[in-house]
Amino acid sequence: MDRFWPTFARRNPIPNRYDHNIEKSIKEAKIFQRVIIPFGSPQKGPFCTSLVKKGDVVQKGQKIGDSEIAAATPVHSSVDGKIVSIGPHHHPLGGKISSVEIEVSEEEKGEIRAENHLPPIPAFDREAFIQKLRVYGLLFHNTLKAAQNKKINTILINATSFDPFISSGRQILSEYPGPIVWAILLLLEAVSGKRAFICLEKNERGIYQKIQTLFSQSPLNTKSGSAIRVHLLKRPVPSFAHYFLANLADLKVYKNKQLIDQGVLVITIPTLYDLFSSFALNQPKIENVITVIGSGVKTPGNFRVRLGTLFSDIIDQCGGNRKHLGRIIMGGIMSGMSQITPLVPVVKETDGILPLISFVLDENTSDLYSPGPCVRCAKCIDVCPAHLMPGMIAEYGRRKRFSDAKEYGAKNCLECGLCSYVCPSRIPVSELIRATKRQIEEEIT
Numbered sequence: 001m002d003r004f005w006p007t008f009a010r011r012n013p014i015p016n017r018y019d020h021n022i023e024k025s026i027k028e029a030k031i032f033q034r035v036i037i038p039f040g041s042p043q044k045g046p047f048c049t050s051l052v053k054k055g056d057v058v059q060k061g062q063k064i065g066d067s068e069i070a071a072a073t074p075v076h077s078s079v080d081g082k083i084v085s086i087g088p089h090h091h092p093l094g095g096k097i098s099s100v101e102i103e104v105s106e107e108e109k110g111e112i113r114a115e116n117h118l119p120p121i122p123a124f125d126r127e128a129f130i131q132k133l134r135v136y137g138l139l140f141h142n143t144l145k146a147a148q149n150k151k152i153n154t155i156l157i158n159a160t161s162f163d164p165f166i167s168s169g170r171q172i173l174s175e176y177p178g179p180i181v182w183a184i185l186l187l188l189e190a191v192s193g194k195r196a197f198i199c200l201e202k203n204e205r206g207i208y209q210k211i212q213t214l215f216s217q218s219p220l221n222t223k224s225g226s227a228i229r230v231h232l233l234k235r236p237v238p239s240f241a242h243y244f245l246a247n248l249a250d251l252k253v254y255k256n257k258q259l260i261d262q263g264v265l266v267i268t269i270p271t272l273y274d275l276f277s278s279f280a281l282n283q284p285k286i287e288n289v290i291t292v293i294g295s296g297v298k299t300p301g302n303f304r305v306r307l308g309t310l311f312s313d314i315i316d317q318c319g320g321n322r323k324h325l326g327r328i329i330m331g332g333i334m335s336g337m338s339q340i341t342p343l344v345p346v347v348k349e350t351d352g353i354l355p356l357i358s359f360v361l362d363e364n365t366s367d368l369y370s371p372g373p374c375v376r377c378a379k380c381i382d383v384c385p386a387h388l389m390p391g392m393i394a395e396y397g398r399r400k401r402f403s404d405a406k407e408y409g410a411k412n413c414l415e416c417g418l419c420s421y422v423c424p425s426r427i428p429v430s431e432l433i434r435a436t437k438r439q440i441e442e443e444i445t
């Protein structure tokens with residue numbers, strides 16, 4: 001796997017899937033001695049204030065943080081246990097965030113979820129649905145609130161796995177197609193949507209068959225059930241490439257107008273699974289399904305993990321030797337975030353952990369990491385799904401010529417990471433473009 005980054009493998013236009021020796025089925029992760037739950041995210045809305053104090057005993061699912069600001073998302077305890085401290089702690093999205101540390105009760109064993117039971121779809125108006133999303137602590141409440149007065153006709157679901165390492169979303173759909181379709185029907189009902197498109201890769205025939213079988217079964221063969229279509233795509237699509245996905249799904253959308261203003265709401269498989277957990281099982285957001293994979297662990301896999309579990313505990317559980325790790329990334333190899341410490345907790349945004357050993361990836365120990373000059377090979381242009389000239393934009397960004405970068409379409413970059421992946425000179429093209437985009441945005445605001 002370490003050869004993935006700076007070797008000839010980078011010259012493949014599309015990264016090979018790295019799932020041949022991973023146990024894909026979702027397993028329950030151990031519940032460890034302590035969890036650390038931040039009172040918010042540095043990137044998603046305002047922070048909550050604590051509703052508990054040191055020494056309090058809390059129960060799984062209990063609300064422990066909230067705010068009077070509607071955009072803040074309440075925080076729930078993911079375990080039964082006792083509060084041992086409240087204070088700043090490293091967050092995997094950067095910075096130190098006020099967090100609560102809970103010592104897990106010895107009786108906390110986890111439980112078997114009743115995924116196979118699909119209750120009738122509850123009726124909601126949109127306002128009540130958004131309120132309920134907030135109560136359950138789902139970040140999606142802000143997305144829907146921003147679209148509160150907009151007419152939504154179409155729900156678009158990206159069920160492709162763009163990152164070659166992260167298979168948690170795909171695995172959720174494969175194991176729980178019923179709950180996912182249930183959640184789509186719930187969402188259609190709540191936003192008065194007309195149709196939903198599940199965009200799936202062509203080679204996922206097994207999942208396709210499972211979904212088709214579901215449509216012919218009660219209780220999902222309802223009137224609205226017939227509004228769900230599966231689109232088979234030749235290639236995976238990055239999770240943030242919404243316009244690209246809409247075009248592949250044959251929706252007539254315009255680039256100069258927000259998708260939501262054109263009646264299209266985009267949602268991911270893990271978010272749909274959260275909707276099912278909350279509205280069908282009455283469980284607030286207390287866990288995530290994540291992929292743990294990389295050269296730093298012996299037994300990679302997909303795990304259902306309680307929020308607040310430390311990366312270090314999960315890496316140990318997967319047979320990792322933390323002394324040999326050169327890098328730990330939250331998210332995928334293409335666009336994930338490097339961590340400065342393994343003592344960061346799993347948060348609502350975590351979909352994967354990549355512990356990597358150091359001998360190639362650590363810039364302090366490997367010459368292979370250093371970027372070379374641009375050799376004008378145009379590989380980045382060939383591979384760019386947004387039809388940009390990535391090398392050129394990155395160079396403008398590096399020279400702080402932001403207006404030129406903007407003219408060359410920096411803002412249309414999908415941040416997929418493919419240009420960095422293929423560049424034979426190991427230039428961090430997408431990272432430079434990402435920084436350039438942020439700079440352009442700051443100049444506008």
Ligand code: SF4
Nearest residue numbers: 384413414416417419
């Ligand atoms: S410029 Fe790079 S990161 Fe941006 S869309 Fe093109 S290939 Fe992806």
Ligand code: SF4
Nearest residue numbers: 374375378380391423
């Ligand atoms: S940035 Fe990299 S991939 Fe793009 S033209 Fe230059 S050397 Fe080639």
